[in-house]
Amino acid sequence: MRRIVADRFRRLFNRSFLLHRHHHNHNHPPFPASSSLTSHYPFSPYRFFFSTPFSSMASDSPFPVTAQNINPKVLKCEYAVRGEVVTLAQNLQKDLLANPGSHPFDEILYCNIGNPQSLGQPPITFFREVLALTDHPSILDKSETQGLFSTDAIERAWQIVEQIPGRATGAYSHSQGVKGLRDTIAAGIGERDGFPANPDDIFMTDGASPAVHNMMQLLIRSENDGILCPIPQYPLYSASIALHGGFLVPYYLDEATGWGLEIPELKKQLDAAKSKGINVRALVVINPGNPTGQVLSEENQRNIVDFCKQEGLVLLADEVYQENVYVPEKKFHSFKKVSRSMGYGENDITLVSFQSVSKGYHGECGKRGGYMEVTGFSAEVREQIYKVASVNLCSNISGQILASLVMSPPKVGDESYESFMAEKGNILASLARRAKTLEDAFNKLEGVTCNKAEGAMYLFPQIRLSQKAIKAAEEAKTAPDNFYCKRLLNATGVVVVPGSGFGQVPGTWHFRCTILPQEEKIPAIVSRLTEFHEKFMDEFRD
């Protein structure tokens, strides 16, 4: 056993050295080498090395399961959004509770994750009314209910209960979700796009994450199967590809042009991957972008659709931020709408669109609702998708109901319409203001540049760190951006995620910060961030 640990250490050390060398080569590499490790090249070279807890590996463990004998794909997977910095924050929070005043801040501000209600955003009243009524339908016809709930929420709850076979809101549904709810969603998609949707194309899921896993599971056969992913990307994609043993083929978003998604870059990375023997199977596009916040133009989307069509790639469209667009000059267009408007039908383009109840103006993360709309697959492959969905029986019914509400909110004339529009409008307008305030604040910091958040819930500023700061990080055995984020947390209580968790052009450093803290807290956050940053820059000035 000791020999195995020593071997492992040696292997890791050699890999680390290799990556370290890459790190000092600031040229943007055309494509990572094909070893399983360097497929994660755009990620920090330090992450893999130090996140493996081999220092604590017992050589004579009493346990049959050890870090040496679990699935190596699990070991390899990383998910920084709830990674090291967040664990540190949770410990600080416990410490604050036990010893108030022990830190230079009195609360932890979780800007690491798109979790609006955890930071005080209230839920949309109409949605919660319907959920409560469908959870306990026996109050639907009680007189007290009229006083507690709006008329249209009661009506909608009746409709939904009637759509569920046997009114059994506690039964497993059809594996794809309750048919009536899928009808509502399909109608909502049709209204959004101006092109019809088929309820049989909808697979309802517990949030978007399981839907992404389903697709990766379907497409990835071995480490020779590649998935084109944006860099930076939402780490669900890298985690899911790692768990399913595939190869992440990176394409870089161009920070200089507002995180532009350029077709020549896609083509270059695709060809490079093919020349290494990788079967590239799909292209992931996140629009609006996470962590980058850009909203694609319709023309750009048309080119992406044509690229996928020509190259025989499945287009995996992460469209969970479709309601989160903050600039008047941009508008969300679904890839389905774009492809149908180009005249492409079922047989022309294979497209999966992911939607979630966790984002948008409602931010119902805890409900775990979502769906994927699956088009352009043969009947035989759809059967396989259905079979895998059926192994897990169905997604949760409250999440299914909420997904139907999100795609079919109150309409003009409904009792709740005005209050609903006011709640929605206030949240989206406030998010837009918060995005702008934080963007401006980041751009005022020395050595920091930050693209506009046109959409989604994040800013992804670049920080130019001094050689002295980079050296200090090396001595602390961590990546420079991780070093910065931990210092920021310890000084201010603000939790952000290092860019290395999302991937970035090697030698550049970023962090992701959500725009979600409540508006009245933003000025304090800005001043704490600014004060910290100035001190940090002074401390590490070359």
Place this chain on the structure above:
Amino acid sequence: MRRIVADRFRRLFNRSFLLHRHHHNHNHPPFPASSSLTSHYPFSPYRFFFSTPFSSMASDSPFPVTAQNINPKVLKCEYAVRGEVVTLAQNLQKDLLANPGSHPFDEILYCNIGNPQSLGQPPITFFREVLALTDHPSILDKSETQGLFSTDAIERAWQIVEQIPGRATGAYSHSQGVKGLRDTIAAGIGERDGFPANPDDIFMTDGASPAVHNMMQLLIRSENDGILCPIPQYPLYSASIALHGGFLVPYYLDEATGWGLEIPELKKQLDAAKSKGINVRALVVINPGNPTGQVLSEENQRNIVDFCKQEGLVLLADEVYQENVYVPEKKFHSFKKVSRSMGYGENDITLVSFQSVSKGYHGECGKRGGYMEVTGFSAEVREQIYKVASVNLCSNISGQILASLVMSPPKVGDESYESFMAEKGNILASLARRAKTLEDAFNKLEGVTCNKAEGAMYLFPQIRLSQKAIKAAEEAKTAPDNFYCKRLLNATGVVVVPGSGFGQVPGTWHFRCTILPQEEKIPAIVSRLTEFHEKFMDEFRD
């Protein structure tokens, strides 16, 4: 492409022939051969062959994704509980709706799946009250609420809302679930077992299925990693092992002794697997049994614990039917309680217990709540389990709340206590009566024997089919039990699952039938079943 299809056909044909030969050898084989296909030896030889839809495989598909180029693990996975017979039932249901009177029955009775509320079982009032109130907490302090909800439901809802950080019932929780709810669950386990549980050992999940997948993902590295599974088994296990590319090592439950789980059989199968180079990593035990309904004795459980300890196996204990015990001479004991009562602590036995809100007396399948209690893993491995849980953010909060309620229902003195106990008692007593009535009815049928359902929700009768029936099935290109179940469905509208979906001693034929149809429907079901069976036996008498 055509050549590939032809090759595939030839391979499948050869495999089918091999299996077919096995099938005619009625001796119970000591262990399946180590090919990936024959690891599924106890399952029907016909399933794999005919379920692959290669006959419809297009050789010039317009789609980039085809059945030939998806992940073969997905192709291999089977889940009969929602398989071919159920699809046929759904089509019959549509047909009945469109053409009433077109079949010799006027409704489809879904006895294929443990889905109590779909068959009319009402939800537990207290649970639904709390769910509704926590979904819409702003009504908690309204006066009308007092008239609609019981006092203790309002109190409990307040408690739960206070346990959720920021009262944010719509936020992602901690990746393992809301800490306060895990405290409640741990206290409930402690009360059940008489041994304490640690809330940090609880990982809350969207039903038990994702928890099982998590463990398979952790333990299975390749097709040389084996998991000991009962035969017959709940097909989630075979499906999950197939999806994760592992090897199902079968151990046979002894039908003659009421589905006894014998240690010598475990040892024999373990040794046989080891001799083939399989690393056997875990033992799955389903108690109370699914589909077999037996409840293990405490002594048997102690022997199983010792076996796992001696052999260094993880004990994966499916305990989702812990509330479903129908015979006075048997009692549910958790494997955690049994191991602690033997003096074994954290360092002595690695044990995972799965629990779900879908079963018990409540049967809240659609809520997708559940948890696994994870004990006896090193800190480094627990970190990995946590990391994978965090990739999916958290399970749904309503399901989490319900899991806490199930483990901490109303107590003596609470306003709801008496009505709760009456609802629970009625459901369980009725399930016991239904189990007995159906068991007796099956045992009266010619050529059928059926063990008692001591627990869970199923009966798994054996049907001895004539050579003529087996030949007719062969001609219809399906397994004999599948043939019987389809005929039963077409004649009666009753949906049961062929034994081949669960695994059975080769050459024997069974089906699984739930005990869940409402009590007033049981006499009609019995007479329809009896009439069908008599005709079937007459038609195919040798």
